[in-house]
Amino acid sequence: MKLLTATNRYYLGLSVGLFVLCGLLFYEGLQRALRHEVDEQLLNQQAFILRKAKLSGTASVLPFAEPPRIYRTRPPKLGFSDTLLLDVLDQALVPHRQLAFAVPEPTGTRWVTLRKSLLETEDILELVVAVLGLMLALLLLGVVGLNRWLAGRLWAPFRHTLVALRHYDLAQHQPLRLPNSSIAEFAELNQALTQMSARLEADYQTLKEFTENAAHETQTPLAIMQAKLEQLMQLPASADPAAAPLLGDLYGATLRLSRLHQGLTLLSKIENRQFPGAVPIRLDQLLTEKLHHLRDFTEAKELQVTLALPSVPTLHLHPALADSLVGNLLQNAVRHNLRGGELRVTLTAEALEVLNSGPALPSGNHPEQFFERFRKLRNTSDSPGLGLSIVQQICAYYSFGLSYQVTSEPVRHVVRVRF
Amino acid sequence: MLIVEDEAPLRTALVDYLRQDGYVCDTGATYEQAFEKVKLYQYDCVLLDLTLPDGNGLDIVRTLKADGSAAGVLILSARDALDDKILGLELGADDYLAKPFHLSELNARVKAIIRRRQFQGQRQLLFRDLTIFPDQALVLVHNQPLTLTRKEYELLLYLLANPGRVLTKESIAEHLWGDVADTADSFDFIYSHLKNLRKKLQEKGADNYIQTIYGLGYKLNVS
Numbered sequence: 187m188k189l190l191t192a193t194n195r196y197y198l199g200l201s202v203g204l205f206v207l208c209g210l211l212f213y214e215g216l217q218r219a220l221r222h223e224v225d226e227q228l229l230n231q232q233a234f235i236l237r238k239a240k241l242s243g244t245a246s247v248l249p250f251a252e253p254p255r256i257y258r259t260r261p262p263k264l265g266f267s268d269t270l271l272l273d274v275l276d277q278a279l280v281p282h283r284q285l286a287f288a289v290p291e292p293t294g295t296r297w298v299t300l301r302k303s304l305l306e307t308e309d310i311l312e313l314v315v316a317v318l319g320l321m322l323a324l325l326l327l328g329v330v331g332l333n334r335w336l337a338g339r340l341w342a343p344f345r346h347t348l349v350a351l352r353h354y355d356l357a358q359h360q361p362l363r364l365p366n367s368s369i370a371e372f373a374e375l376n377q378a379l380t381q382m383s384a385r386l387e388a389d390y391q392t393l394k395e396f397t398e399n400a401a402h403e404t405q406t407p408l409a410i411m412q413a414k415l416e417q418l419m420q421l422p423a424s425a426d427p428a429a430a431p432l433l434g435d436l437y438g439a440t441l442r443l444s445r446l447h448q449g450l451t452l453l454s455k456i457e458n459r460q461f462p463g464a465v466p467i468r469l470d471q472l473l474t475e476k477l478h479h480l481r482d483f484t485e486a487k488e489l490q491v492t493l494a495l496p497s498v499p500t501l502h503l504h505p506a507l508a509d510s511l512v513g514n515l516l517q518n519a520v521r522h523n524l525r526g527g528e529l530r531v532t533l534t535a536e537a538l539e540v541l542n543s544g545p546a547l548p549s550g551n552h553p554e555q556f557f558e559r560f561r562k563l564r565n566t567s568d569s570p571g572l573g574l575s576i577v578q579q580i581c582a583y584y585s586f587g588l589s590y591q592v593t594s595e596p597v598r599h600v601v602r603v604r605f
Numbered sequence: 606m607l608i609v610e611d612e613a614p615l616r617t618a619l620v621d622y623l624r625q626d627g628y629v630c631d632t633g634a635t636y637e638q639a640f641e642k643v644k645l646y647q648y649d650c651v652l653l654d655l656t657l658p659d660g661n662g663l664d665i666v667r668t669l670k671a672d673g674s675a676a677g678v679l680i681l682s683a684r685d686a687l688d689d690k691i692l693g694l695e696l697g698a699d700d701y702l703a704k705p706f707h708l709s710e711l712n713a714r715v716k717a718i719i720r721r722r723q724f725q726g727q728r729q730l731l732f733r734d735l736t737i738f739p740d741q742a743l744v745l746v747h748n749q750p751l752t753l754t755r756k757e758y759e760l761l762l763y764l765l766a767n768p769g770r771v772l773t774k775e776s777i778a779e780h781l782w783g784d785v786a787d788t789a790d791s792f793d794f795i796y797s798h799l800k801n802l803r804k805k806l807q808e809k810g811a812d813n814y815i816q817t818i819y820g821l822g823y824k825l826n827v828s
Contacts, residue, residue, distance in 0.1 A: 409705035413618035416708045419771040431820035
């Protein structure tokens, strides 16, 4: 809901409530006043009739608009009362106020009833309520219109800020430029945002430098270890059957560590969005090439490899990331495949799908968990378990959709990347 | 040969390894030293670390090419620096090797660069009873042609680039399969490729000079 709609809703609610309340009070008050006025008129007429009767000794019919009726019998109720009388002209019941009283005469008591139509007072009432309703409508329209106009005018700087924020990209190293606003709140908001972006920029820079330094600083000792171990192997003493396996394991562990390190460095570089620049990538060619590289491995596992390229997407990616995405998906599908299994790669303009046979997941295992770092089905596996995390990061980087599904009977692992 | 590397332990490892193969090695630890040396001397090959404390190694490549130097250039740099790799090769470097690397792999690359420079492609490799023409991918045993699969041939060339040295299974795997080497248990493949290679060599009457070093890898015996 828009802010404007929300405030308007409250305004309207309050106004309608107040108007209904005031309208009712007003109606009631007005009706009372008018009735009081009618009563007073009737009392005046009564006083007039009584005075006249005292002088003449008889109650006489006076030429009022509605002449008094004189009865010899006592009416059921004395004093003021409301009644409905049939109007012969309109053929409708019309509300009347009536006043019944006794006039003492020498020949006995006469009963006089005075009546007055309430129709005129109702007309006044209707008019007043109509005017009031019109006022309410105009006022509400005015409030809503003013709000709308104010929203367009006063909130403009806010919308500028929003647009600027939406287009802000930390990796582009351009400071966040926000327009100055004459409204104190917006000026404050813009100032806070500018400060925040500057702080973000600084943090980002520090993190980036740290990653780069860490990569360099860790990679160098690893390179030294690897080189020195290789030198050590060339010494005659290394051929000792007791020393050689130790040396071999040490060397293997060093390589594993360095592969792990490369994976983590790549992940943090993607997270830091340090891969600007994209070129058109022919994903079909890349897939063909990668599958060719993997041929030794697919043949050794006797995999049935099918590559279907019904349509080719036009994608702009960083070449290193495209290579890593395709490489990790395919390597993963080969590594976790079964002997004599299936590997099917389908590329369409919308998606890349890699399907492979593999072990069934223990129940309760959610396949998407393999996107987590270091997550492996068997913990003894030699691979560091970063391949699919890298795939996920690359997909997040380019806003690609990514899903992992496992079907049973037969067990097929399907990783889908939607462009 | 000039070795430009700011890390002393790595530099000495490189120098030791390459000296054993009879190369005359000169070293530089900084950009300034490297710059001075490439200006003063002629080298056949320059091993160049790109991240130097006082400058970018790519500028040394530019200097070499600007001076019309005949030296082959092999760039050493941290992995994932794809832009460095592309730029380096565009500037005229002959090859690129990501750190950390196998010394045996480095040795093979250096040999390839120097041979290309010295014989302008007209070259043959001699090893005991083997003669190899790398340009035609032709292997002769006692002057009899030997038919090898692509991987067997690559394996033989890699062994020949590092005679008398222990080659680890890991470095062979990486040499043969590159980045995808860790997809499966590639050591089994190496074993079967080597078995076939040995068999083919023996059928042609060659000596069995490929030695298995228990727990480590393989070695091409010189004598």
